[in-house]
Amino acid sequence: GSESRSTKQVLGFYSVQGVELALQRYGLLDTIRSMGFEALRLEHDAGDSGYPTLRIRGRMGIAGPMVLLMELVVRRKKLPRPASSQLEGNLEVIWIDWLLLQDPSANFSLARPPLPGQEHPGLGIAHQVQELLVQACRRINLDGLSNNPAHYHNALGASRVFYFLEPEDQGRFKALYTTLKDRDLAEASALADDKQLCLSDGTRLGWEPNIQVLPVSKRLQLWVESDAYQEIAKATQDKLMELGLTIAK
Template sequence: MLSLDYLGKRLRFISHRLTHFDLQKPDPEDQEISLVDIERFLSESDRKNPLFLNFYTRTGLCEALEQYGAFDRLRKRGFDPYLSFHPLDSERYILHLTDKENGPVLVELVCRLTILKAKKSQAEVNTGDLFDLLAIEWILLQNPQAKFTDERPPLPGQKHPGLGVGREIITLLQIMTERLEKDGMLAIPAHYHNAVLYNHSFRFFSPEKEAELKALERDLSDLTLAQASWAVEQGLVIDKETKNKFEWHPEEMIWPRTEKLEKYFSSDYYYNLLEKTLEKKQFYVDINQARLLLENSQH
């Protein structure tokens, strides 16, 4: 398996060879457009098909995924990848990568361009500062041909095993963020395991929430990711201080691209508050309740 660092470098090397023209090639339905109409074409006024995130054509995205080798890797696994997308509303786009046209979904992505407004001054960030972000509202990566096993059990929310390309997809979304010259990327993980997987390159904007995640990883380290995520999901994780069941509340995670955001996450303010909160946060699994749930599931 390629290291994340090598994967990022290789994909970024390829991205530098892709031009705006490559990524905005007219779709077949728009091929009759003339050069004098290109400005109107890019503004979507005369287009039959929309632009993904106001930038990419379907043909352009397919060209990029071919160049990155993503389509070829899926073909080697027996899939015939077909890409499509459309607007969900005035802000959000949904993208599907299926096995053949109208076939089973391999990748589903819902995203939008958004602005994050700082609610208060913190370190490098001032009240009212605006950050232009690519927001990932939903991402599904699944292999409908695979089966769950004891070694690879389902995670909360999964209907099929994962596709095994999560880090590659995140890297491609980071490259997309760079191409669109955004300040960073935003994700709101619906489940504990989503946050763990995002945490390779994302951080919670709130240092207290980041500390909560670190504390959970520390205190649930004897469990597999699936076991830990199900323990959180089923209310088996207890806050040692309050004795209450821990509940996962999704918040914003950020991958910073610009210097200002990077400085915020590396600031003394962020680090000190994270460490202070981490010292206080402790969790444990309610073993008796876990046994009871297991017994009930066997009847």
């Protein structure tokens, strides 16, 4: 049936060989090898979530143990159109359920402390993985990439190219950023996670995961660039700042 086929295929389209080819073509495997990892192995299974899970394992040098370097769970998903938009119908995106990029051979330092949820330092290849997924969107004609960032630092790291689908969420994020931007990333993310921000009246605020999108289709690009989107985002940000958003004492 189509169900078993779609489990074998990534996004109902790519074979495992196709994925391996893409990882090779976009230089991802070479980048990982350049860090000293060898014997790279690509695994693909239904995963705990029931959605296709891709893993890359490798070892540092000849004698090192095989370690998990990348784990990616993606699927196609329909998103309801934003309430204030003029978009027709649902959006269809590549939904990133889970992306883990880690270098188990590296250590955290004072200059690079662990971020909330991190067991090992990152690999520094998130941008390449993202580019790969953008190309997949174009190939199968989807509106963009999307995820639900679990922590403030996830959203911040993506915010150069990702926007919150709802402009109110974008405005709230901008207000958090304005308030936290002078703190280092690990501290800022922990403050947001722990609801350590407040308004003048004492109302606590913190990180709330909401849908973020990287627009690929013209219609989604036009939405996040539209006056309507920008105005609502700005008004939401300004209101929170007027209400005295600050880090709680």
